[in-house]
Amino acid sequence: MSQRRLNVRSILLPVAVFAAALALWDGVSRAGFFDKSALPAPAAVILAFGQEIRSGRMFNDLVTSLFRVTVGFLIAVLLGIPLGLWMGQKLAARTAFLPLLNFLRNLSPLAWMPFAILWFGVGDASAIFLICLSAFFPVVLATMAAVANIPAVYFRVAETYGLRGFEKLVQVTIPAIMPQLITMLRVSAGLCWLVVVAAEMIAGRDGLGFAVMDSRNGLRMDLLVAEMVVIGVIGVVLDRVLERLSRIPSVRWGYER
Amino acid sequence: MSGRAFRLERVSRRFGEVEVLRELSLDIACGEFVAVVGPSGCGKTTLLNLLSGHDRSSSGSIAREGRERMVYQQDGLFPWQTVRENIALGLRDLKDPAERARQLSDLIELIRLEGFENHYPHQLSGGMRQRVELARALAGNSETLLMDEPFSALDYLARIRMRHELARILHHRPRTVVLVTHDIEEAAQLADRVVVLTERPAQIRCELAIHQPRPRGLTDPEVVRATDRLLVELGIDGDASRQTSTNYKE
Structure with a gap:
């Protein structure tokens, strides 16, 4: 009840x-x-929204942005997690690379934008590069910290029961950091979603960020708000999807203890 | 088979300037249950780590026979694995899947956790977790259990219950046991022999054999007598112990 x-x-x-x-x-x-052009009414936004849906432009922009975030995020994760695992296990690697990684992490990925455009031109590759940069460093650092903090007793148990090499990695190291890994994935996916809009505003000819910039240039604030709503909603949806990972039975211990 | 699980000869262990163990000699027979008690910080866990091979002595020799397994105070289980998976870790050497499944269900029955096979450790009580840990250590062909204050994280009643469980389980699966504990009652109730260590650097202050067969009740006269004696040896001068102390100190 x-x-x-x-x-x-x-x-x-x-x-x-x-x-x-x-x-x-x-x-x-x-x-x-405010002037009507400076603050559109909700009704105007709904109207603009309907218009955009009918024309199909918003859907295309949405798919474009999601594609870039997905690819950039996956590259960052596929490169960052192995590097983090390695650094977490090797004190020498941490000592050597940590200062550089900390420096790069604190550098806004948007500062790389001029180089991204010079190297990759305007379009998918630039945006993916920037998204990848924004997720890569947090992923490496979080994975590394999680591995370095695994209680020593787990490795002693692994040794006692003959888990070595790849088996140890898959049965001990990775499961031991899964709860933190999932939290980290949620945070960095959110970061990617923030960055893609900024990246497309400057280095894009399509995508939701470009649409925002385009609406501004056309003084279509009603359209701009409609796009903002979509960006916010998709951000929430992305987080909810990744949150599902934390419901896997073998990671529940990290959230319930 | 030499009939001896461990032989320590004049074993010392120093950590830099700090001498933890000094010239300690100890024989442990196969199937014997030895409890090690002593003041806190005296080097009990160091001794256990030397026995398990996780640590090396600074001098002296250690001979060991058979495969030993450690039972930890708490959280030695993998929290991401179910009860079944955790225990199966101890059966990895068995190649035949049918035999492995059979032994697994035997062990689960032994620790009375039927129906909890697919639970994760965080879904179990402290006592249940400790039983799973015990089953994992008993699985396969382990011959020696090294227990580092295995029940100290449990509340008092659960601890007493676990002593009975341990005695019962060992009755079914005899093993050589070295139990490090600060719980004198626990030592007196469970062990064939109690080794009392001195303050650091630890030496053997005395050994106390308890002849009454296991399992024993908490209030068995010999258990009570042994508890008294241990209190005296550890310099804790209670009323009861002052009376008995005259009997033991010549």
Whole structure:
């Protein structure tokens, strides 16, 4: 009974907050504090949204952006996790590479944009490069830290029961860091989604970031808000999808202990 | 078979300036249950690590016979593996899958965790986890159990229950056991022989044989007597121990 009430509440409360935010927006736009072109009304945004869906442009931009994020993120993960595993196990590797990695991590990937355009031109490759950069360093550092902090008792147990080499990696090292790995994937995927919009605003001829820039240039703020809504919603969806990974039975220990 | 699981001869262990063990000599027979007690920080765990081969002595020799397995205080189980998978780790040397499955279910029955095969450690109580750890260590052809304060993370009642469990399980699967503990009652109730260590650098202060066959009750006269004696040896001067101390100290 109370479980049920909780469920109803967990839907009703956020819906109420969204409705209030929408009403506030509508109120402010009606009150005329801003020019209509500077703050479009919700109704105008819905209209623009419908227009874009009919023309199919928004869908194309969405697919383009998602493609770039997926490819860039996967490259970063496929390169970053092995490097992180290696550095986590070798103190010498950590000592040698950590300062450089920390420096590069603190460099906004957007600062690389001029080089990205020079090297890869305007389009997919530039955006993928920037996304990859933005995810790569956090992935390496988080994997490394997680591996370095695996309790020593697990490795002693592995040794006692004859787990060595690849078997140890697959049965001990990787499962031991899975909960942190999943959290790290969620965080860095979110970062990628932020970066793709910025990257496409400058180094793109399509994608949601380009669409935002295009709407601004055309002074179509109604369209711009519609695009912002899509960007926000997709960001949430991406996180929810990756959150599902944490429901795998063999990683639950990391969240329930 | 020499009939001896361990022979330590004048074993010392130093960590830099700190001398932890000094010229310790100890024989442990196959099938014997030896408990090691002593003041905290005296080097009990160091001794266990030397026995398991995880640590090397600074001088002296250690001979060991048979395969030994360590049972940890807590969280020695892989939390990402189920009860079944954790125990199966101890059966990796068995090539025949049917035989492995049979032994696995025997072990689960032995520790009375039927129905929990597919649970993960975090879904079990501390005592259940400790039983799984025990089953993993007993699996396959291990001959010696090295136990490092295995029940100290449990509450008092669970600890007493686990002593009975351990005695019962060892009755079915006899092993040589070296138990490091700070729990004097536990030592007196479970062990054939209790080795009392001195303050660091640890030497053997005395050895106490307990002849009454296992399993023993917590309030068996000989267990109570041994507990008293151990309290005296450890310099904890209770009322009961002051009385008995005159009997033992000539």
